[in-house]
Amino acid sequence: MTSAPAEEGGGALRTVHVAGAGLIGASVGLALRRAGVTVTLSDADPEVARRAEELGAGKAALPEEPVDVLVAAAPPAAVAGVLLEAVAAGRARTYTDVAGVKEGPLRAVADAHPGLASLVGGHPMAGRERSGPGAARTDLFEGRPWIVTPLPGSGAEHVERVEALALACGAVPVRMEPAEHDRAVALVSHAPHVVAALVAGRLAAAPERAVGVAGTGVRDITRVAESDPAPWLSLLTANAAPVAEVLRALRADLDRALDALDALAAGGATTDDVEALLRAGNAGRQRLPGRHGGPVEHLATVPVVVPDRPGELARLLVAVEEAGVNVEDLEIEHSLGQPAGLAEVLVRPGEADRLAAALTAAGWSVHR
Structure with missing residues (x-):
């Protein structure tokens, strides 16, 4: 899909600087360039920025003039530092990020610059098991939610500009408060990753013959456990409390499942409790949006x-x-x-x- 530069409150989105040229940053660059936006890139490792430029994600250089939007594409622990340096240097009209945790990093920048209207958080709900600019894709964000998290002091034109950025990347902007975002991703992303890692971890010491007969079910459940642990460690550290809350609720569910299975094993119970667990899974699965955010398609x-x-x-x-x-x-x-x-x-x-x-x-x- 080819699109024209996105229109927003301050006019066309024409120039963007992406600070961080890994998987997400390079994918943002590729998508924006496809949409006709001029993109510059930087990275803590100049070689990463050079490789992203080589792949067509933008020019590896700092902007000579303030750009329309600066995107901090760094891990949660580094986002505040990247944004603070950019704000101090006056690199952009609007500042945003793409980190998977919002409240802590955004609060650090807002506390350092009270009343900063040009800061608006963002998080595209897309990714891959691979990392680095070599894994970047132009269509990574197509039809995916891009959560936009304004702060109380964020100006309307800056919120619109970040939403224009999301649209230019092919994504669907969704507004949330930062704390609401962190609770949501704990439920639908961070805690499921921990569960996938736990299930996959049981396979590590299992007999070879048992692992050898694995089918698509266990592969589906453990797919994300292949991911590089480093970015996930950063996400879980920054969002530890909401993730722990989800896992505690899951632990209670697991305890109920254990009680039901123990009762079945003892031969003194019906299958009602186990069936209720499975039907609850059916109901939860049906609530997930289908492709492009529409209803679930039954194929x-x-x-x-x-x-x-x-x-x-x-x-x-x-x-x-x-x-x-x-x-x-x-x-x-x-x-x-x-x-x-x-x-x-x-x-x-x-x-x-x-x-x-x-x-x-x-x-x-x-x-x-």
Whole structure:
């Protein structure tokens, strides 16, 4: 998607400086340049900024004149320092950040500059398991929430300018108070990461034969546990109290699950309590927004056997295109010790039978 420079209260968003050229900072640069914005970059490590420039995220240099927005793309512990240096140097009209914790860093800057109207927090709800500018993507923020956290003294034009920044990156601005943001991300991001790490940690000392039969379920649950621990340690340190609150509530739920399972194991209870736990999970999952923030989409799965040979997956996707069906999602599961995998092609329910018939006619093995 190509878009024109975003319009906002002070006119078009034309110049942005990104201080921090890792995954998020470089992705911001790529997205803004796609939208026609002039971007400069800096980083505590000049080599990181040079690599981001090489990838097209902007020019590795400090701005010669104040830019429309300066984005502090640093870990929570470093954000306040980056913003304080930038404000002191007068580098921008509006200052924001992209850190995953808001209240502490923003309060430190506001306390140092009482009445600073040009400071507005921000946090795009997007990321990857990989880090560094080499993992940056132009479309990383497409359709994702970008939480904008004004302070009591933030000026309206500066809030609009940060929202224009989010829109230029393809994201959907959502306003929250800083403390509300920190509680929200503890629930939907930080505590789940800890849980994923705990589940994955149980695999570390497990028998090889047990780990060897792992399927997609445990892979889905533990996917984020692959992430570099360093940025997560920074996030958990800065947001420790809200995360601990969520984990304590989860511990109470876990205790109830243990009591129910112990009762079942003893043979003196029904499955009602366990069923209630599972149905609560169904209900919570249904509350998550679907793609682009809309309602959850109920898709149909068309499982297709794909030989483990070069080019077979591409051939399958060509066959789906020839059937005139749009692929909403695609998952691949490799069978243990087998020369084939199972591609689960997710489509709209009304198209599943037609796709299955077309693929079968084209010689594919479809499991319905």
